Amino acid sequence: MTHEECRDELALAALGLLDAADASAVGDHVAGCGECSRELAALRETAAALTWVAAPAEPPSAMRERLLAAARSSSPPPGRAEVAKLRRRPRTGTFAGGLAIAAAVAGLVLVDLRLSNRLVEVESELSRVRERSDFLSSPEVATSPLAGTSSAPSARGKVVLHRDSGRTMLICSSLPQAPDGKAYQLWFVGEGHPYPGPVFRPDPRGRVVLDDRVPPESRAATRFAVTLEPARGTAAPTGETILAGGER
């Protein structure tokens, strides 16, 4: 890729619009061209400003502590772990022996890093499970059981709604598979008006676990229904009702 060709692609690269081949050609040129490299950095700064179009969202208060705990358990950062371990390398012994030990130590460092990365993943998964279970058992949520209609008599479900935040979990079992081009949609019914909720399909065993945040108008709902709708969802229910229920 020539310098001129590359300049034309820089804005597209900064926005992540290029396919892998073009992105790599741009990368190759930029690596050896100071001018393009500075221009790409400046365009990336501009692209990153788009972040501010998003509305900031306050993370849950427990998250900070969870993060620091996870950081502590994955500590020290990899760079330092390697230095610490390599320092312990014995200085005596034959050259070949030294190499073998060095290789073994390097292998151990690698295993150690893999394990610590895996640990972080497991911890992150565990904290998600814990967080969901706290949510489901919190006294501040309203739980509404849903029963299958005559279209799906064995289907069962429940909606767990936290009215202040709008966080909603929908859990269903024995839901029939949605036909091609169709999906299920959850409705929040308040004062006789149904507000549209998420669209979803069950897993192959008919189960559903959705975790979502709904807009304020849906949060006062006391009745809920799941209907069969076109796969993209609709603004008002059009299909057959599969599950329905309300607060106990």
Place this chain on the structure above:
Amino acid sequence: MTAREKTACSDKDLLRQIAAGDERSLGELYDRHAAILLGLVLRILRSRSEAEDVLQETFLQIWRRAADFDEHRGQPFSWMALLARSRALDRVRALEVRERVALEARREPTEAAVDLVDHAAAGETGRIVRQALQRIPDSQREVLLLAYFDGLTQSEIAARLARPLGTVKTQARAGLAKLRELLQR
């Protein structure tokens, strides 16, 4: 560290201290940027729990990779936003089909009607960026936002908006150049 010294610490200083294993600096960086980064990944993922997950992973990645931050290649905020955005887009791609159907359905309405209303919490920077975007032609703004928040390639955007590929490229270049100019004023 006194409160005064703490506020004087730039994001670059914090990243240097994090690279040296200073946990308190990670907490400080989190306090400064967690809300806007959560806003970013939430806009991409449209699911609070997925977004919170990605936010936590992003900060852990910052913890592990702070030493990789190169100040000659950009500002700390852009680097962190890039990490968060890539993780969120990876997560969207990895979502099972059933979840993706729900996600797409939730995306649809906001995509066309780009909300540029002021969010009080976004503060001064948010206001400046949104005002700048309002001065960019709709067709260009649409391309910028589809690229940034949906992670679509230029061909995918062309298909989605039913515009020729060349037009999409031109609009992306012009939109980004205009945004840069407006933000530099």
